[in-house]
Amino acid sequence: MSTATPTRPTAPPGPARPRPARPNRAVRVGRWQIYVPLALYLLFTLVPFYWMVVFAVRPRGSTSLLPWPISTENFETVWNGLGFGVFFANSLKVGLASLVATTVVALAGGYALARYSFRGRTLFLVAMLCTQFIPGAMMLIPLFEVFRTLDLVNSLWSLVVAETVFQLPLSLILLSGFIRNVPVELEEAAWVDGCSRLRGFLVVVLPMLRPGLVAVGSFAFINSWNNFLFALMFVSEQDKYTIPVGLAFTLGEFSVDFGALAAGGVVAAVPVVLVFAIIQRYLVQGLSAGAVKG
Incomplete structure (x- = not known):
């Protein structure tokens, strides 16, 4: 008598393993x-x-x-023969001074707009925005008269003041938005611990404003570095020219030295490229995410 060998129960077939999806033709076209x-x-x-x-x-x-x-012949001609070393130093002085002045004033004004309620605040912000629609060329004559009265014509300080005045409205509005995003409860906790308003701002709020300060300061520096109109109108001595005006004076009446002009352009572009390469991480944070994380 033969006995049948028991068979193992077969497991029910499981779900089929999905095949790796091939890239869709529409996706490839989209790329x-x-x-x-x-x-x-x-x-x-x-x-x-x-x-x-x-x-x-x-x-x-x-x-x-x-x-x-x-x-490097063209660079030697530009730097030594045309005086671009002096132009570079003047542009650097104006850019750094405008950066500091714009950032400090915008920081104080932005804090006042973000933390204090006063009559006319909205109207003040609208007026600041409207100033951005005024071309700088329309303000040349009034500014020249003001600088002539203050004995600032043909001085680098006239460029610093003009650049700060024109860059301040947008910088003030940007920093006020960053400060408004910082919870006021953090400052109140610092006040409870014994900090004054100024110390609480320096210890609690200011470290959180790093992306905003980098964004505002970088814009102030780059705009001052590249500005041509104010430097052309308010400065008349060659030893006080900035790089944009120096580049303009490399153009001769009947000929153009393209090599020297290109070398001057490289000298003018390198600092801007380096600044953006160093601060790009903070610049993106300052323009997108705001000043507070988490």
């Missing part, structure tokens, strides 16, 4: 739709800078598309 415009925009943006670097570092008389062999 090309993003990358191609970005590549064209990048090419359109970088080609002028490439030609500026090529003209600056290639030898005089060369027509090569590649900057080889590299020559």
Whole structure:
């Protein structure tokens, strides 16, 4: 008599393992739709800078598309012959002074707008915004008369004052928004612990405003560095020119030294590129996330 061997019960078939999804054709098309415009925009943006670097570092008389062999003749001509060392120092002084003045005044005014309620605050903010629609060229004659009365014409301080006045409204509004995002309860806790209002602001609020301060300060410095109109109108002596005015005076009446002009452009662009490379992390935080985390 034969006995049948017992069979193991088979487990019910489980769900089929999903196959890895292939990239959708629509997704691939969508990526090309993003990358191609970005590549064209990048090419359109970088080609002028490439030609500026090529003209600056290639030898005089060369027509090569590649900057080889590299020559520093144009930089020596610009820095020593045309006085760009003095122009660079003047631009640096004006930029740093405008940065400090704009940041300090905007910080004090922004705190007042964010923490105090007073009659006319909304009207004041609207007036600050409206000043951004006034072109700087319309204010040249009034500013010149003011600076002439104060004996600031042909002085770098006139550039610092003008740059601070024109950059202050937007900086004040930005910093007031950052300070408003800081909970007032943090300051009140510091007051309970014995801090004065000033010390509470310096210890509690100011460290949280780092992204906003970097954003405001960087805009103030870059705008002062690149400003041409005020430096052209309020300064007449060559030893007080800034870089934009110095670049304009490299253009001759009947000829243009493209190598020297390109070298001056490189000298003017390098500090701006370095500033943005160093502060880009804080700049993005300051323009997007605000001043408070968590």
